[in-house]
Amino acid sequence: MTGATIRLSRTCVSLGGHPVLRDLYFEAGPGEFVAVVGPSGVGKSTLLRVIARLVEPEAGEVVVRPANGGPQARVAFVFQEPRLLPWLRVLDNVAIVAPAGSDRKERARRALAAVGLGDWERAWPRQLSGGMAQRAALARALVTEPHVLLLDEPFSAVDALTRMRLQEHVLGLWAAGGFTAVLVTHDVDEAVYLADRVYVLMGRPATVAAEFSVGLPRPRLREDPALGRLRREVLGALGPVPLTAGRPDGNLLV
Amino acid sequence: MTVGDLSDLKAGGLLKARPTRPLRLVRLGLGAALPWLLPAGLLGLWALSLDRGWLQPYQLPAPPTVVSTFVDLLSRGELARHLGATLNRLLAGYLLGAGPGVLLGLLAGSSVGFRRFLDPTVQGLRAVPSLAWVPLFLLWFGIGEQARVYLIGLGAFLPVYLNTMAAVGSVDRKLIEVARAYGFGRLKVLFRVVLPGAMPGVFTGLRAGLSLAWMFVVAAELIAASNGLGFMLVEGQSTMRPDRVLVSLLTFAVLGRGSDTLLAALERRLLVWRDTLATTQEERP
Numbered sequence: 001m002t003g004a005t006i007r008l009s010r011t012c013v014s015l016g017g018h019p020v021l022r023d024l025y026f027e028a029g030p031g032e033f034v035a036v037v038g039p040s041g042v043g044k045s046t047l048l049r050v051i052a053r054l055v056e057p058e059a060g061e062v063v064v065r066p067a068n069g070g071p072q073a074r075v076a077f078v079f080q081e082p083r084l085l086p087w088l089r090v091l092d093n094v095a096i097v098a099p100a101g102s103d104r105k106e107r108a109r110r111a112l113a114a115v116g117l118g119d120w121e122r123a124w125p126r127q128l129s130g131g132m133a134q135r136a137a138l139a140r141a142l143v144t145e146p147h148v149l150l151l152d153e154p155f156s157a158v159d160a161l162t163r164m165r166l167q168e169h170v171l172g173l174w175a176a177g178g179f180t181a182v183l184v185t186h187d188v189d190e191a192v193y194l195a196d197r198v199y200v201l202m203g204r205p206a207t208v209a210a211e212f213s214v215g216l217p218r219p220r221l222r223e224d225p226a227l228g229r230l231r232r233e234v235l236g237a238l239g240p241v242p243l244t245a246g247r248p249d250g251n252l253l254v
Numbered sequence: 255m256t257v258g259d260l261s262d263l264k265a266g267g268l269l270k271a272r273p274t275r276p277l278r279l280v281r282l283g284l285g286a287a288l289p290w291l292l293p294a295g296l297l298g299l300w301a302l303s304l305d306r307g308w309l310q311p312y313q314l315p316a317p318p319t320v321v322s323t324f325v326d327l328l329s330r331g332e333l334a335r336h337l338g339a340t341l342n343r344l345l346a347g348y349l350l351g352a353g354p355g356v357l358l359g360l361l362a363g364s365s366v367g368f369r370r371f372l373d374p375t376v377q378g379l380r381a382v383p384s385l386a387w388v389p390l391f392l393l394w395f396g397i398g399e400q401a402r403v404y405l406i407g408l409g410a411f412l413p414v415y416l417n418t419m420a421a422v423g424s425v426d427r428k429l430i431e432v433a434r435a436y437g438f439g440r441l442k443v444l445f446r447v448v449l450p451g452a453m454p455g456v457f458t459g460l461r462a463g464l465s466l467a468w469m470f471v472v473a474a475e476l477i478a479a480s481n482g483l484g485f486m487l488v489e490g491q492s493t494m495r496p497d498r499v500l501v502s503l504l505t506f507a508v509l510g511r512g513s514d515t516l517l518a519a520l521e522r523r524l525l526v527w528r529d530t531l532a533t534t535q536e537e538r539p
Contacts, residue, residue: 052435077435085526087450096446097436126282126529144436
């Protein structure tokens with residue numbers, strides 16, 4: 001797992017006849033952690049689907065190249081919901097995407113152990129809590145030994161504490177795995193805390209409105225004032241921000 | 255309420271009036287007896303109407319007569335012979351109808367082209383009440399086992415096909431996207447995602463198909479057969495033996511119920527993953 005280079009240049013995408021992305025420029029280097037923020041419905045998820053080749057762009061170039069010079073980059077996807085196959089036990093859910101071979105189950109077991117679900121391999125997905133199911137989805141992504149891990153608001157459906165634990169999990173796995181991570185989120189705190197760089201997508205069709213380099217050493221402190229300053233900058237790029245609580249016109253509180 | 259009542263309640267430590275213990279037992283007994291009241295009443299009415307001469311024994315024989323006829327048919331092996339014939343053609347016809355029903359339903363559900371090719375024809379055939387095919391089947395296949403089995407197959411096919419096709423259409427699109435994101439091939443998507451996802455609906459179809467197969471086995475045996483439980487019905491009617499008719503009816507009831515229970519048990523076993531009230535009452539690991 002050595003990561004991959006992702007490069008989109010002048011990429012245009014339409015869905016159902018409506019332009020969603022126009023002349024989009026996006027880049028992520030090997031082993032880099034990049035976050036993409038923007039208002040809901042702006043096309044962040046579409047960007048991930050273009051990288052995963054689930055959506056074909058109308059125009060422009062999409063390059064995903066493994067850093068080790070291999071022919072094709074392995075791309076893994078973690079969705080907003082766990083999306084485990086309900087008819088497979090947790091172990092089989094992970095093993096089904098593992099590289100073909102007699103050690104499939106063994107690889108799946110290791111991936112589950114890495115996310116702390118070693119004791120749950122025989123469980124049905126319906127028996128897992130939301131956070132556990134999302135960790136199983138992470139294990140499923142990791143078992144493919146991806147060059148690129150795409151995360152589509154993967155922490156938005158769980159409670160605040162579970163979200164922080166999942167974030168630490170992802171950071172640990174990323175540090176160990178060396179893959180390139182692209183995280184789509186609507187949570188600016190999450191973006192600046194996790195990522196090396198943050199893209200802000202705005203407009204309809206969407207383009208990159210701003211790009212920020214976080215440039216803080218890891219491990220980071222969630223309370224780091226530098227993160228707070230950066231968060232205000234990113235929020236500023238997203239639009240006017242109400243600065244006091246309780247204003248009837250705003251829901252972004254700083 | 256008298257002073258005596260109040261002190262009784264205090265002695266029992268109760269503030270709300272609760273039925274006394276014997277009264278509760280009576281209620282419990284009544285509750286258990288409730289489902290049996292109607293059948294017992296009907297049985298009584300049956301005996302009474304024969305006793306008073308409202309009905310003649312050639313119309314409705316007395317309950318003991320039915321029991322002795324049953325024992326007689328059983329001991330002479332006649333019941334087993336008819337039952338065997340009926341079960342044989344039911345099973346053959348059901349497999350012949352349900353198998354292609356699942357297969358074609360899967361194909362029609364997952365391929366737009368195949369659905370456009372096949373479904374209008376099936377919908378057209380469905381517009382004909384299935385029993386209306388009987389004369390044509392008899393002309394084509396003659397009065398023989400073949401015609402009967404094909405007729406049962408036709409009856410079983412339609413609900414299985416329709417439910418399977420609908421079930422494939424209702425498979426979660428998000429799971430298909432997962433499969434695509436992880437590079438599953440067409441066959442892997444079909445067998446690991448679409449088919450299991452459609453399984454609950456397939457079972458609904460299989461059970462509906464089975465109940466229709468039972469209906470068609472009766473129809474086929476009423477019209478053209480020389481053995482089977484349905485034949486026992488016709489024969490009992492023409493020889494004025496309502497006791498034999500009733501034995502046949504009861505056997506149908508037991509078999510129909512039994513086969514559905516069997517299928518339901520298989521369904522529970524195969525669909526244990528479902529997040530439904532029925533499955534989640536099991537223990538957790």
